[in-house]
Amino acid sequence: MDRRPTVRFGGIGDEAAPDLAGQLDALEQLGWSELELRTVDGIWIADLPLGRVTALARTLRRRGVRVCGLASRIGNWASDVTDGHGPEERELAALAERAALLGTDRVRVMSYPNGTGLPAAEWRRRVLERMRRVAAGAGRGGLVALHENCAGWGGASAENALDLLASVDSPGLRLLHDTGNGAAYGYDGFELLRRTVGHVDHVHLKDAVGHGADTRYVLPGAGDARLAESLRLLTARGWRGVWSLEPHLATRPHQGLAADGGTDSGFVAAGRALTDLIEREVLPHSPGWRLVPGGLVRDASVPRATDGRSTDEQVTDEWVAGGPVAGASVAGGPVAGGPVAGASAAREGAVSDAH
Template sequence: MPVDTLPLCGIGDEAGASAAVQTGALNELGWPLIELRSVDGTALADLGEAAFADLAGAVHAAGLRVHCVDSRIANWARPVTGDFDDDLRELDVLAERCARLGTRYVRVMSYPNDGLRPGAWRAVVLRRMAALAARAERAGLVLLHENCAGWAGASADRMLQLLRYVDSPALRLVFDTGNGPAYGYRALDLLPALTPWIEHVQIKDAVVEGDEIRYTLPGHGECRVADCLRHLLDRGYTGALSIEPHVKVRPHESATAGDDETRAAFVACGRALEELLGRIRKAAA
């Protein structure tokens, strides 16, 4: 697919807390898609019915389509020893809400360890992920496992083990270009083995400064975002590119900064991605 036809997207709560700010930032960029995670600090699955209806209405009124929703299923806050029913309940809520939002993609992870021996950790993860994928398949959803927290998060080999064990069209991958510094790997090292399974891409970039990670505009860090994009494009990737800047805030981990500040940083990251894609297009011409 030509680089200039890839759909562009962004995780809304990285622009601000409210639905109005989130949709407004995507409209300012002129992009067609939004990725939803939380509104006013509340996770999508925890919104009351009225709040969810307001969110769906705001997305529709803004002329946007929802590409993916980001769940807490198996994520960094839900270790492998946690209550599996929490994840099953969240998936059931999101199945109904995804149908109303017009998306089938749900971002998941694969359970951080919490004192289990390696073999036991692996066994619980595989069993749980297979059950989640079976439930998702019945609901018409696709779970997208992220290269982030959990048993399979930082290893291409483990992600492939997970995919082969589950063996379901309801489990595929989302690849985040900027997670490597936090989890001890280089994105481009994982990417070749995983490319056939990737159905969504999240864009962030970062530099490591001593013991700290500082997130940057796409293409301004050490994550080789342009090389990752070239690799995907050369191999026929046709999915969306969704920014998750982390430049000002990480709203899934803490309260947001002021909406004006976070929205401006979000839009700047979007423009940086457009510029990066423009350079890739020019080099390929």
């Protein structure tokens, strides 16, 4: 029987420190035990020799820390949709080996920027072709590719994300939602989550103020990314999985910035601010949920409705349509819109131009 919290708190380690010891120390200060690995000592996880990965796995077991996922460079901000396939195929194979050693099957991917200025329809066609290959390769390696709403075609809008899932149509591809990326990429992150939440397997947590090139990342709860609303939406759904902290206060790989392992990384402060935000603005509107060491537990069982939906799904649909969550008021007033889009809506969704 799995006795872990319903929602487990963790973080992307190199946001706290470059070395594994510093990453684990930061998690320990917060009482968390889920680590998402991107780089160790400045080296991407796919590039670490297998011997080092084996040693990392031993250290993680000794410290009682579980790896909840691995970051890849596939389709990210440093790539282009016109690049050759070889590097991503090699990276996926390398990650499959390392994931097996580390006890995870989740790999973060993106969906290819269009730096060469291809027409929108051609960009979409190429992305879908590439992502079919990625999903198939992930499946062969025993992995699930988690597409993040970040760089690339699929991260530009909810329509594109749902189109991506429906067109690729593979169990090897799911969504990773980042709560703060909308600020930099020009969309409302909460609205994107509202439309895609049924397909989200993993969540990155950050908060931000400003837009586009003027985006500035701040402690959770201090920004305009509608973070608390997003977390309330997830609890209303009875969501299970990992909320992985990626505060971007000192580490932003796309800008060449990296934490030095000191207190200036802000990771621990961000974790504490997140916990405060959850206690203050999420739990009062989330009946049946409570804070426990390392995450959140949902105490009440969820009865099934006669139409096959869970009570959580019905509550979410009512809330998104404008009603409160289980009778509680929602800060900021009702949210306009219809039910959360499902797979059928994904197939009907129009393709929008990228931001």
